[in-house]
Amino acid sequence: MARPTKEERKVSIMTKALELFSKEGFYQTTMPSIAEKIGMSVGNLYNYFTSKEMLAKDLILYIANILGDEIRKINESPISTQEKIEAIVHMYFRIAKDRPETIEYFLRVYLSNREVFQNCCEGMICVSAFVTEMMIFFEEGVRCGELRDQDFFSAFGLFMGYLGGMVFINGENILPKPLESYEHTIAENIYYALKSR
Amino acid sequence: MITHELIERIEGEAVLDFQTDKSGAVQDAAIRFLHFRGMEAILEGRNALDALVITPRVCGICGHSHLIATVKMIEDAYRNAGVAIRISDKATAIRQITLSCELIQNHIKWLYLVMLHESGKMMGEEPTVALKALYVSSQVNQLCALFSGQWPHSSYALPGGVSCDPTHIEVMQALKILSDVERFIEDEVLGCTPEVFEQAMRDNEVLSLSGDFGTVLRNFERLKVLDTGKSHGRFLVLGDKSVAMANGIRNSADFALVSEDDSQTFEHGGKTYAKNALYNGEFYEGGPLARALVQERTGITDLYRTYGDSAIIRLSARVAEMVSLCAQVRQLLTSLDLSQPSFIPPPAIESISAEGIGIIEAPRGSLIHRATIEKGKIVSYSIITPTQWNLGNGTASNLGIAQKAMIGAESIAKASLIFRTFDVCSVCTTH
Amino acid sequence: MPSNPAKLRVIWLQGITCNGNTHSFLNDPSLGTLLDSVEFLHHPLLPCTFTLQQLVKKLPKSDILIFEGAYSASFERAGMAMESLLMTLALKTKHIISMGSCASFGGIFKENDPEHISGIVFDKENDSGPLRDMRKKVITLSGCPAHPKWLSFTIDMIRFDKPIAVDEYRRPKELYAYLVHNGCLRNEYFEWKVDSEHFGTKEGCLFYAQGCQGPFTHGSCNKILWNEVSSKTRSGTPCVGCTEPTFPKRELFTTKTYMSIPSEMPIGIPKRSYLALAGAAKSFHIKRLEERLIDDHT
Numbered sequence: 001m002a003r004p005t006k007e008e009r010k011v012s013i014m015t016k017a018l019e020l021f022s023k024e025g026f027y028q029t030t031m032p033s034i035a036e037k038i039g040m041s042v043g044n045l046y047n048y049f050t051s052k053e054m055l056a057k058d059l060i061l062y063i064a065n066i067l068g069d070e071i072r073k074i075n076e077s078p079i080s081t082q083e084k085i086e087a088i089v090h091m092y093f094r095i096a097k098d099r100p101e102t103i104e105y106f107l108r109v110y111l112s113n114r115e116v117f118q119n120c121c122e123g124m125i126c127v128s129a130f131v132t133e134m135m136i137f138f139e140e141g142v143r144c145g146e147l148r149d150q151d152f153f154s155a156f157g158l159f160m161g162y163l164g165g166m167v168f169i170n171g172e173n174i175l176p177k178p179l180e181s182y183e184h185t186i187a188e189n190i191y192y193a194l195k196s197r
Numbered sequence: 198m199i200t201h202e203l204i205e206r207i208e209g210e211a212v213l214d215f216q217t218d219k220s221g222a223v224q225d226a227a228i229r230f231l232h233f234r235g236m237e238a239i240l241e242g243r244n245a246l247d248a249l250v251i252t253p254r255v256c257g258i259c260g261h262s263h264l265i266a267t268v269k270m271i272e273d274a275y276r277n278a279g280v281a282i283r284i285s286d287k288a289t290a291i292r293q294i295t296l297s298c299e300l301i302q303n304h305i306k307w308l309y310l311v312m313l314h315e316s317g318k319m320m321g322e323e324p325t326v327a328l329k330a331l332y333v334s335s336q337v338n339q340l341c342a343l344f345s346g347q348w349p350h351s352s353y354a355l356p357g358g359v360s361c362d363p364t365h366i367e368v369m370q371a372l373k374i375l376s377d378v379e380r381f382i383e384d385e386v387l388g389c390t391p392e393v394f395e396q397a398m399r400d401n402e403v404l405s406l407s408g409d410f411g412t413v414l415r416n417f418e419r420l421k422v423l424d425t426g427k428s429h430g431r432f433l434v435l436g437d438k439s440v441a442m443a444n445g446i447r448n449s450a451d452f453a454l455v456s457e458d459d460s461q462t463f464e465h466g467g468k469t470y471a472k473n474a475l476y477n478g479e480f481y482e483g484g485p486l487a488r489a490l491v492q493e494r495t496g497i498t499d500l501y502r503t504y505g506d507s508a509i510i511r512l513s514a515r516v517a518e519m520v521s522l523c524a525q526v527r528q529l530l531t532s533l534d535l536s537q538p539s540f541i542p543p544p545a546i547e548s549i550s551a552e553g554i555g556i557i558e559a560p561r562g563s564l565i566h567r568a569t570i571e572k573g574k575i576v577s578y579s580i581i582t583p584t585q586w587n588l589g590n591g592t593a594s595n596l597g598i599a600q601k602a603m604i605g606a607e608s609i610a611k612a613s614l615i616f617r618t619f620d621v622c623s624v625c626t627t628h
Numbered sequence: 629m630p631s632n633p634a635k636l637r638v639i640w641l642q643g644i645t646c647n648g649n650t651h652s653f654l655n656d657p658s659l660g661t662l663l664d665s666v667e668f669l670h671h672p673l674l675p676c677t678f679t680l681q682q683l684v685k686k687l688p689k690s691d692i693l694i695f696e697g698a699y700s701a702s703f704e705r706a707g708m709a710m711e712s713l714l715m716t717l718a719l720k721t722k723h724i725i726s727m728g729s730c731a732s733f734g735g736i737f738k739e740n741d742p743e744h745i746s747g748i749v750f751d752k753e754n755d756s757g758p759l760r761d762m763r764k765k766v767i768t769l770s771g772c773p774a775h776p777k778w779l780s781f782t783i784d785m786i787r788f789d790k791p792i793a794v795d796e797y798r799r800p801k802e803l804y805a806y807l808v809h810n811g812c813l814r815n816e817y818f819e820w821k822v823d824s825e826h827f828g829t830k831e832g833c834l835f836y837a838q839g840c841q842g843p844f845t846h847g848s849c850n851k852i853l854w855n856e857v858s859s860k861t862r863s864g865t866p867c868v869g870c871t872e873p874t875f876p877k878r879e880l881f882t883t884k885t886y887m888s889i890p891s892e893m894p895i896g897i898p899k900r901s902y903l904a905l906a907g908a909a910k911s912f913h914i915k916r917l918e919e920r921l922i923d924d925h926t
Binding site for chain 3: 203205206208209210231232234235236238239243244246247249250251254255256257258260288306310314324325326328331332334335338339341342343344345346347348349350351352353355357358359360361362364370538539540542624
Binding site: 122123124125128129131132135136138139140141142143147149150151152153155 | 907
């Protein structure tokens, strides 16, 4: 078997680090604890990431890219805006279920520790891949007449805040039914809130 | 005998139908404008702010006047809708500066490209390009563009003020240009200082002025048309202070007495596209002469006492206005308070449903824009241009201003020259 | 020393017009130099060889025919309909300059009678104007009005027999390859997505709210300045897109947006690329760009 490339090693480090960060939180997780989990020396870990902050930043970029790629696929498929909403909700909940650490990281690490990301992830740079696709989703929805024209952030907040909130409640084990069983109603609520009148 | 004379080298073209006797003297004259562009219809249904881009295109030489009339019309609609709209003194002054620039360049072009050229030609001179006049006009337009961005066809005035935010550098450049223009007027147009010019008007000595203006007057004298071209002696200014003057008596003018008469247009079996503009059912003359007389400006008022409303005074009034406008622009430039806002944002135009009227003094007289706005959209738009006052086509019992001025001329050529003293603009007349 | 070619014989003919291009042309501060190289067989305002009536009678040959204003077959000059007047003069000339947006695409006056009024080669974007078959000898100088320097450039190129590279509408690339956006003093505000809060300030970009069409309008307005000193955007006025066949659009002082995203992208920039940069740039707060350039004028 060929030796993994540096990029491949980086991705495997990030996958493990993601689990730790999302479980333990940003401050509880340390470079030694990550190294230990992977089974590499701390010194070697620093060869891949110069600091914990840099690793954290690469992780958010990594997640934004995953989400961005998924939404882009939906944006480029020949379906109605209403169907796209359904698809985005489904995709988001699927990732939350299959790879909960991704969404957890986004909600519990990225959004909750803004001071960590202030210097390396100012504004929306690190989540740009994801936000850009959401912009395109909204822009096209309004352009084709399905969605109501309004300020981007009021629509974005309604959509993503709703999904994030549901994943959060689910994580707290409050939901009586499985998350995916809410998909359709949630997509419908979002559509009715945003659709043109 | 009836002759149709095509008048060129005006803004656009016009046809004069002359009836002459055996000696060739003009017994009757009709003025026809044959081109029509439907500007008012183009505006209907559009956002009212779009008019700020469309109406300047009524006319290449006085488009800025149309812009200012439009912006005043929209601001009037705001007020009529009960919405307060504020314009800073700075923005008001800048609008007046750029509008005055348009008048100055217009008067220079008219003096050189039309009057000097045409009167010279009748004296048998070989016409040349008045490069010095065109250069100085381009400088005046540059002064305007320092604030308006460009001339012609700027859209820099918006309800609430102006779009530019000038610094002292623009003001300094403007003052330098203005000095050059003033020097041109003294050295080339008048051949004397403004003070000497005013004294010459009071002493009835304008014919001895050495500049190009003097040359035009002397050409007119040799052609024996200097004191011809008399009309009704009725004058109207609606733009600044509204005054109507008839039989030497000045009264404040009432806009309600303004009407348009389309009985001479093609639509009603006539021969022109131009509608007549009437005040109290009669033709009134507008423009620099009217402005000077209603304001009782010395010089022109003195000349008027001697000559009445003949060619010499129409020529003098336009030149005198160049001089007074330069002084006004200088005063405005030196007193501009740049710390004031250029623009005070009004509520969105979409909230406005009302009628608005904007009246300003354009190069050739009072320009009126009137529109009905419904939720920010133009329902109807109507423009009365200055030349509709001066170049109207009346009937034998109620002759138009220029029409009456031409009747009695010794020849068609002389009548045509008199016609041009009114500063003819065909494109405006039939917008 | 290069030999001086003979004076070009030029006819300036007007269709349905406001005379704006004529007056724009008269603004050329080096008009005298230009007039050393051309002889006007006819011009609406300048001294010339033929009056309009003589022009219509003689229909002379020329080197350049400059056409200003929109075309309508039945529109007359000195009693002759454009259908024959323009066509005859066009056949008897070597070069044709379509001066201004009315002559080029129909412009504002087309709005009144869209069926019968067009440009001479193009009718809006379509090449269905009366001179479409002569398009090879037409140079389009669109703009409302066209800049005097654009005209003197074209005349000069013709005079010295230099080839003029043109775009799809036969506009010289040297003039129209630029966007009005290029050279705009507000470019830094565009880069960092700082919009102008309202008219009348030096600060902020007019693309996001005030309807500026600079990023998708071809023209060198911010390279070859108007009246030598300024431009629409330099005086705080949004570009109205006057050089394009789509002129005049509607709602000229408002940017059409869909969920805050401008409906038209800068030319050639994919929406995804634009938004990726815009979203990032907008989230920064650059203090210098949010402050007034000059605090006061005292």
